[in-house]
Amino acid sequence: MIDEQSFLSLAVRFKAVFLDSYGVIKNYNGLINGAQDTIDFLRKKGIAIRILTNDASRSQEQQAESFSKLGLKGIELHEIVTSGMMAKQFLQDKILSGKIGYLGTENSAHYILQSGLEHISVSDIDLLSIDDISAFVFLDDEGFDWNVDINKTVNLLRRKNIPVIVANSDKLYPVSKNDVAVATGGIAKLVENMLNKKFIHFGKPDSQMFMYAFDELNQFGSFSKNEILMVGDNLNTDILGGNKFGVKTTLVLSGNTSAKDAELQIHASGIIPDFVCPSIMC
Ligand SMILES: [Mg+2]
Structure with a gap:
């Protein structure tokens, strides 16, 4: 026991x-x-x-706001550390040119992409013109077509060898007492396994x-x-x-x-x- x-x-x-x-x-x-x-x-x-x-879907500020909305008082901004902050820092320091492709929601985890570079949702990427894509981010589990966009991601990453960042490595998250939903880390793991590649995981x-x-x-x-x-x-x-x-x-x-x-x-x-x-x- x-x-x-x-x-x-x-x-x-x-x-x-x-x-x-x-x-x-x-x-x-x-x-x-x-x-x-x-x-x-x-x-x-x-x-x-x-x-x-x-949880990479919210910035430090949004996390603080969400704690306060839930009724938890007195959490200071600097006391919050998120995997998204680490992913953002990495992009800022290491990816200095080109466009950052991403799989995820336009809004929720968008703060990660604010490194000054242009970013493009995988659904808007034309696989015939990917020369300027310099990195790819698994951002969030919502905001895309699971069939079309995950297949497109697989094909993009087969064709192009670029740093791939996983902003949240969690494979699942609980949505009720008994059930879970697939998180972005789970999708990333699937693609990683299929392509035999190693992505950069934060969190x-x-x-x-x-x-x-x-x-x-x-x-x-x-x-x-x-x-x-x-x-x-x-x-x-x-x-x-x-x-x-x-x-x-x-x-x-x-x-x-x-x-x-x-x-x-x-x-x-x-x-x-x-x-x-x-x-x-x-
Ligand atoms: Mg937990």
């Missing part, structure tokens, strides 16, 4: 807490019970908070977000890795990422990993959290 413990009594042993968002602070119903009380408690104890989310478990949050945090004091606790509901992203980066990890059972499956999943995956808590509530 897994030894579950109280989150609050665990958290006070750390100087900073990295929280995943979906399944930890919020879910398809809105805020998770007690999220505000826990955030307030951590603040009162002087524990720094950063939110590390693989947990990759280390960029952890590194960014760690560096940003250390502008506010001196934090070593063993003084930081990563809290997440997903073994393959949150816990694996935290373990690889070298911070302590807590699996919460309020989202992706249910109490009845946790032990089996930990055993089967070999991804072992340092702690397990029912939720961040108490």
Whole structure:
């Protein structure tokens, strides 16, 4: 049996807490019970908070706005780190000419493409004239024709060897108590497997977000890795990422990993959290 413990009594042993968002602070119903009380408690104890989310569909500003709409008060902009921010930075630093092709919605994740270069939806790309396409981004799981545009993406990436960026590596996301939907990382994985190529994935478990949050945090004091606790509901992203980066990890059972499956999943995956808590509530 897994030894579950109280989150609050665990958290006070750390100087900073990295929280995943979906399944930890919020879910398809809105805020998770007690999220505000826990955030307030951590603040009162002087524990720094950063939110590390693989949701690339909203910018930092839009994330902050969405927390506030859900009723979660007092989250500062700099406390939010998204996989989209990392993808955007990469495009800005590395892709300096040509056009960026993308699969996704015109609006939701568009901030990622604001690097100054022209961008073009895969549905508008003419496969006979792709000389100027210099990178491709898997942006979002909506806003395109799954049959036509995914096939077109496969053909574009067969013909042209360019950096391919996956803004959110999550393969699935929960849409209700029992159901999931295919996320952009799932589509990217499919194309990657078919083409035998390696795309550039942003988001947990990759280390960029952890590194960014760690560096940003250390502008506010001196934090070593063993003084930081990563809290997440997903073994393959949150816990694996935290373990690889070298911070302590807590699996919460309020989202992706249910109490009845946790032990089996930990055993089967070999991804072992340092702690397990029912939720961040108490
Ligand atoms: Mg999650």
